[in-house]
Amino acid sequence: MTSRRQVLEDVLRADFSRENLAIYADALQEEGDPRGELIAIDLRIAEHGLVDALTTRRTELLHELLGREAAEHFRYYRKGAFQFAFGDVHINATGGAWLDAERAMFDSPLGAYLRRVTIGGGEKQIRSGVATLVQRTHTWLRALHVHYNTMASQSTQTIVSARKTRELIEATPVLESMKVTRSTTTANAALRPVVRSSQCA
DSSP states (O other): OOHHHHHHHHHHHHOOOHHHHHHHHHHHHHTTOHHHHHHHHHHHHHHHOOOHHHHHHHHHHHHHHHOHHHHHHHHHHSTTTTGGGOEEEEEOOOSHHHHHHHHHHHHSGGGGOEEEEEEEESHHHHHHHHHHHTTSOOSSOOEEEEEEEOSOOOOOSOSSOHHHHHHHHHHOTTOOEEEEEEEOSSHHHHHOOSSOGGGGO
8 A cells, every 4th residue: 555545544534525535536546446436436426416327337346346246235235335435334144145245245345445334133143244344454444233133032142252342343443333233022132242341341
């Protein structure tokens, strides 16, 4: 990474504005990084609205950066998941094509530029989602939402272990907020800890 790009990214982290995004996009395009063109297209769409030529090129860039299957997956399940080339994604880790798309996204050039992540599902999905998230350091991730969704649970064991909670903290050095919510019909599940709160202090 060039020193200029590092400076621009530091500025953008401090002030995620359209003005700073435009300057960052220009620098990326000078370096031949396709993320720069994607940001520039989204800035034009935000200012002028949807134009067929822009949306077509945007789709091509997402296919290039994410791979076709992952790009179509996130476009279908999360509209605007990669606006301005930064991710706001929902992870379910349910297996099959869904899990393949999520893993492809994390391994892609856009996987390093996630700003918001939601991990949702039952015990297995939450553990799998956290395990996937902590495989790399996320230097842009500001907000994490974990939603525990289950009909019943007899266990009182914390879903995300103390070790994985520590890894999650280490993998998200700029995290500003973490929200935990639940959808359940039983008292045990409503009280069951999702992460070790003492590790998050």
